[in-house]
Each structure stands twice: as C-alpha cells, then as structure tokens.
Amino acid sequence: MGAFLDKPRTEKHNLHAEGNGVRYGLSSMQGWRVEMEDAHTAVLGLPAPGMADWSFFAVYDGHAGSRVANYCAKHLLEHIMGASLGQAGPDAPASDSAAPAAPTVETVKAGIRTGFLKIDEHMRSFSDLRNGMDRSGSTAVGILLSPEHFFFINCGDSRAVLYRNSHVGFSTLDHKPCNPRERERIQNAGGSVMIQRVNGSLAVSRALGDFDYKCVDGKGPTEQLVSPEPEVFEVVRAPEHDQFVVLACDGIWDVMSNEELCEFVKSRLEVSDDLETVCNEVVDTCLHKGSRDNMSVVLVCLPNGPKVSEEAVRKDAELNKYLESRVEEMLSRAGEDGFPDLVAVMRNLSTDIGMPSLPPGGGLASKRSVIEAVYNRLNPYREEDGSAAELEYHW
Structure with a gap:
C-alpha cells in the first residue's frame, strides 16, 4: 500500500514539444511517496512508413517498484507497432520485406491489444521478475493519435479524458477489482475481492507485470487474477470541436474528477500558453488538495484548444x-x-x-x-x- 515521507518531494520533471498539429506538456512529481514509480512516453511522429503524422502519449503508474513502469515507457510502443505493422520487436530479427502501409483501424486496435500481451509475456522472462525478487507492476493509459482517429488505451486505474466542445467528451474506464466484470474474472481464477482489492492486496484488476497474480494453471493471460489486456476505444476526431486530452495517474484523479480537472486546465490555458506551467499547476493543486501519491500528467493540446484571453x-x-x-x-x-x-x-x-x-x-x-x-x-x-x-x- 506504500510508505510515505515526512514531507513531500516537490521537484518536478517536465517536458514539452509540438508537432503533427498538437502541442504537449507534461509534469511529474514524487510527492509524499518514498519512491518515484511513475513513468511516461511522448512521441511525435512514429518511426514507420505512413505514420510520420501519428503520435503516441502514455502514463505508467508503477507499484511495488518502478521496474515495470520504466521498461514499458521505453518499449511498449515498439511492441504495439510490431503487432500492428509486423515490424520487428526488441528481440525479433530485422526483416528485408517491403514496409507496409499505414494500418487500418481494426489492425491498430488488435495490434495494441497484442502489444500489451507481448510485452507482458516478454517481461515475465526477466530473472528478477520471474523469481519474485522484483514484484513490481504498472498501470498504463495512453493515446495513439492518427490524423483521423484517437485510440484511447487503458489497463488499470490511470485515466485519459478528451475535452471536446467545452465538455468532457470521452473518458477511459478504470479497472477496479470491485467492477462486476473484473470481479467475475478474479473469482473465476480462484481469487477474491476484499477491501476493494485483489485478494485484499492489489488495488487494480488490470496491469502489466504483477506476475504473482498471473500464475493460475489452466488460465490464459487474460483470465488471470490480474489481466494485462487493455481496453481500446476508437474515437473519430472532430477538429472543430476537439480541444485537449489529459492523461494522468490516479494520484491526480484521487482528488479531482474528470470535469474538475478539465475545467481547471481550460482556465489555466486561458491564462498561459506554457503547457509545462499548466501541468505544474495541476500537480501542485492536487498536492494541496491532499493527494498522497506520485503524480504525473500529460496535456495534449489540439488546434482548437483554449487560447490565452x-x-x-x-x-x-x-x-x-x-x-x-x-x-x-x-x-x-x-x-x-x-x-x-x-x-x-x-x-x-x-x-x-x-x-x-x-x-x-x-x-x-x-x-x-x-x-x-x-x-x-x-x-x-x-x-x-x-x-x-x-x-x-x-x-
């Protein structure tokens, strides 16, 4: 359940960039936790033929250590692209075959799911994760942007929200053990949900890593106590209405609702066009609202986003x-x-x-x-x- 410091560490890690018609900023803070277990990915322009105008952003909320979160931040996109495009993953040999065209919507959605399962399978081979010396796991929430679509990706209880036409237009769904669908899978795998946790211990029902919860004989990877399978939601872009996307770990959502965070971000974007400043204000505000967790937020501003007034x-x-x-x-x-x-x-x-x-x-x-x-x-x-x-x- 985590240990806490005597006072929070408020130093921040920041990044920002723009390209492909979007701007992004991010901020992460250790806060009250004794270790920083969050990680993130931000890529403008995917390194594949026909995908230079695609982008990928993700937040990973690690628990019981940072190993899984950090590995996913560096390699999850490789596994997704390998599954979607037939490209070489980190351990696959290079191919001389002709590069495929940009994938279809269904190919991308299937590739995202396969990429999650593949990276989870790959990490299980790491000796420290296999022998139980490292019991870390991580949620993952991301968005893959093509010129026509948003692909929202979620595995765990981090969350992504689309602010569209000055309202919350879409939100991913948290994977909590007490959700009926998640509870059914846990119980079918021989587990239980106590104090809203898997076997009274883990607060999320889907995650990468967490291999102590993925060793039930006779059950496939998506049937275990904790599943690495993401939910993928495809949303058609509406350039005249889409304003921004926020990705954040539960250290943010614990103290702010979807509507509160989006309205706060909108109000700050009307005061400053510095996205790092806006993201820093988000994490500081959540700290002062009482968040005791690591905090990470990625803000992706779209062309019709709020302007300084x-x-x-x-x-x-x-x-x-x-x-x-x-x-x-x-x-x-x-x-x-x-x-x-x-x-x-x-x-x-x-x-x-x-x-x-x-x-x-x-x-x-x-x-x-x-x-x-x-x-x-x-x-x-x-x-x-x-x-x-x-x-x-x-x-």
Missing part, C-alpha cells in the same frame, strides 16, 4: 493581488493571539465571501503558492520555526 489574464492577476493583500492584512493584525500559521490563513481565506472567483476545479488550493509566497515573506519566525512549506499540505 486578455480578460482571463487580467482576472487572474486581480485575484492574485487580492489574495496577497488579504494575507498581508491578516498577518498585520497578528497580536496577542500570536502569529497565525499557514493552515489558519488558508482556512480564513476559504470563508472569505468577498473573494473574486477562484479557478474552477482548482479552488483555493490552486492559489496555495501565491498565498505561501506572501506568508513566507512576511513571516517573522520563518528562520526559527521553518518555512510554511514544512507545515501541513492539506489544510
């Missing part, structure tokens, strides 16, 4: 200025009751009925950094007692 920038600046003045006012009144801690300041602000509108979905937690900066600047005790960053993160 002068009015939104002005309102955001006014909100920041208001918050700064309110914190200054509260701290200037500190008297016999003593200097308030940051938690008290946040709670006081949360009851402020005169406050301008906060970012939708993010609320006051999304402005924690603004509030904390003023608090630290004016805190006369920060050298003796430590900075506000050392106080509780979830107020």
Whole structure:
C-alpha cells in the first residue's frame, strides 16, 4: 500500500514539444511517496512508413517498484507497432520485406491489444521478475493519435479524458477489482475481492507485470487474477470541436474528477500558453488538495484548444493581488493571539465571501503558492520555526 515521507518531494520533471498539429506538456512529481514509480512516453511522429503524422502519449503508474513502469515507457510502443505493422520487436530479427502501409483501424486496435500481451509475456522472462525478487507492476493509459482517429488505451486505474466542445467528451474506464466484470474474472481464477482489492492486496484488476497474480494453471493471460489486456476505444476526431486530452495517474484523479480537472486546465490555458506551467499547476493543486501519491500528467493540446484571453489574464492577476493583500492584512493584525500559521490563513481565506472567483476545479488550493509566497515573506519566525512549506499540505 506504500510508505510515505515526512514531507513531500516537490521537484518536478517536465517536458514539452509540438508537432503533427498538437502541442504537449507534461509534469511529474514524487510527492509524499518514498519512491518515484511513475513513468511516461511522448512521441511525435512514429518511426514507420505512413505514420510520420501519428503520435503516441502514455502514463505508467508503477507499484511495488518502478521496474515495470520504466521498461514499458521505453518499449511498449515498439511492441504495439510490431503487432500492428509486423515490424520487428526488441528481440525479433530485422526483416528485408517491403514496409507496409499505414494500418487500418481494426489492425491498430488488435495490434495494441497484442502489444500489451507481448510485452507482458516478454517481461515475465526477466530473472528478477520471474523469481519474485522484483514484484513490481504498472498501470498504463495512453493515446495513439492518427490524423483521423484517437485510440484511447487503458489497463488499470490511470485515466485519459478528451475535452471536446467545452465538455468532457470521452473518458477511459478504470479497472477496479470491485467492477462486476473484473470481479467475475478474479473469482473465476480462484481469487477474491476484499477491501476493494485483489485478494485484499492489489488495488487494480488490470496491469502489466504483477506476475504473482498471473500464475493460475489452466488460465490464459487474460483470465488471470490480474489481466494485462487493455481496453481500446476508437474515437473519430472532430477538429472543430476537439480541444485537449489529459492523461494522468490516479494520484491526480484521487482528488479531482474528470470535469474538475478539465475545467481547471481550460482556465489555466486561458491564462498561459506554457503547457509545462499548466501541468505544474495541476500537480501542485492536487498536492494541496491532499493527494498522497506520485503524480504525473500529460496535456495534449489540439488546434482548437483554449487560447490565452486578455480578460482571463487580467482576472487572474486581480485575484492574485487580492489574495496577497488579504494575507498581508491578516498577518498585520497578528497580536496577542500570536502569529497565525499557514493552515489558519488558508482556512480564513476559504470563508472569505468577498473573494473574486477562484479557478474552477482548482479552488483555493490552486492559489496555495501565491498565498505561501506572501506568508513566507512576511513571516517573522520563518528562520526559527521553518518555512510554511514544512507545515501541513492539506489544510
């Protein structure tokens, strides 16, 4: 179930790029966990004939270690393309045969499924995973973009969401042991679902790796307690309506709903076109909303995505200025009751009925950094007692 640090590690890993008519940014943070087990993939232009205008993005949420997540981040796409196009996988010999044309929709969907099963089978041969010295596993959520289609891919409880026409247009479905279809497979394999976990232990019912849960005799790979089979959803692109796609691990979804996250991202894209900044705001906000897990988010902006608005920038600046003045006012009144801690300041602000509108979905937690900066600047005790960053993160 994971162990936690005394205080979160908030350093972030970032990337961004653009091509094939999309822009992407990503951010990942270790947070409260003792180890960073998340990984990701971002590829603009697939290295195959006829697929230079395709792209692939994925987030992997590892558990019980990072081995499986990191391997999948580097090699899952190879296995998918090998299955979809008949190309050589990482262990297959090179072929001199003519390169095939771009695959059909059904070929891609079948290739994705086969690619997952193949990489899972391949990892089982690794000595540390086979002998149980490494018991790691990983969820995987991804999107394969062709010029005409989205292929949403999910195995586990990370999630992908399409924001279309200013609404959540599509979301992948989490694979949890308590889902009827998942529970039936688990029970058919001789397992049980207790405290919403496989055999009372694992919180996801589909994953790559996790070979301790894939050793039931007489059952195929998709019939085991934990299945490596992804669900693949094909969605026809609507360029005039499609705005962005968000891929994230459950460290994000634990504290934000699909609608909350999409509305928050939309509001931030109206203030900044720096996708790394927007993704950093997502993970910071989720940390301050109480997420205790690793956090990773990939934001893929489509041509019709939200644009920076002068009015939104002005309102955001006014909100920041208001918050700064309110914190200054509260701290200037500190008297016999003593200097308030940051938690008290946040709670006081949360009851402020005169406050301008906060970012939708993010609320006051999304402005924690603004509030904390003023608090630290004016805190006369920060050298003796430590900075506000050392106080509780979830107020």
